Amino acid sequence: MKLLKFLYGITGLAVFLILVWLFAVPNELIQQKIEEAVSRSGNGTMALSIKGIRKGVFFSLSADTVNLSIDDQPAISINDLSINFTPRHLNAGKLAFLVRGKIGTGTVKGILMLPLKGNFKIDKAGLDSIPYLNRFGMSANGHLSSDIILNNNEVEAVFNIPDLNIDNPDVTMIPLINTFRRIQGSVHLDGNDLRINSISLEGEKGFARLKGQIRNGLADMTLELMPVERSLNSLESMIIGKYIISPGYYAVPINGPLPNL
Structure with missing residues (x-):
């Protein structure tokens, strides 16, 4: 009987949290907190701009476009972004989310762990969707594939561009x-x-x-x-x-x- 009451209690709490998430937490507040977290993690050198953010059940999020800037310069644009909660890392005391999106004609997917750590894989992203490369004084075509490790304000990336063509x-x-x-x-x-x-x-x-x-x-x-x-x-x-x-x-x-x- 006690076990049944406990299960009812857990279920009720889960339903309550989901309802609070869906109806009591404004999209604008979520967007603000995410953008502020990215700005703090990058020591003021990184900024995030989100357009078309939406909530889903089980603490999922989606957005039409996410733009990342570094040193006030556009760095990368991700479209059709989805973020879904995963319980895989709860036993380690970490909140984790599966991330998927599009970078031009390519894709990005990976796992993000709070406060701001993660592993991501970019597959065949068009260079024209990564304006950060313009900082090197060149306009290029080609497709980038990369494995990325994010650790707060540090990023480690291994990459490959097999079909580079410099336009200028x-x-x-x-x-x-x-x-x-x-x-x-x-x-x-x-x-x-x-x-x-x-x-x-x-x-x-x-x-x-x-x-x-x-x-x-x-x-x-x-x-x-x-x-x-x-x-x-x-x-x-x-x-x-x-x-x-x-x-x-x-x-x-x-x-x-x-x-x-």
Whole structure:
């Protein structure tokens, strides 16, 4: 009899909480708290804007569009976002949610644990849906796949772009950038500090490796070039010639502010 009363009590509490969630908690309040949480976690460098937020049963949420900005610059846009509660991590004392959405023609899915930790996978997202890349002074087409680990204001990402195409070949910040067709690597974002662990680039004119960091919009990086010499035209050879270290190996410093786009 006591067990039956206990079950009735638990069921009643669950129904009560769901009704409070659905009818007593305004959508605007939920949106405000989410946006404030992201802003606090990024030390003021990140901002979230949500459009068309809606509640569902069992503490689920959906939104038409979620826009993330970093340093007051658009970073990424996610459409048709859904967030659903999962009890899988309750035994560890953590609230967790399954996340799904679209980034352009690609998808993002993963798990978010409060206060702000998670693992996410991006599959074949169009680069035109990731405006953060514009900070590097280039407009590109291609599809990005990535595994991302979120830990409060820190983000670790491993990524791959197998079909890169640079739209504006006049970019001079990175020599030969418009000749590369495949990029893969890993980066670490901590507030205003973007650390490039290693990024490798491959194209019809050779290989390259990029390392360094971008802090507060200032680049301190080195591009190691290993070109196929016979494939370079005279202008390309002249541009990289002063950076030669040894035959077939060039080290190009990339320093200073990023393009103001």
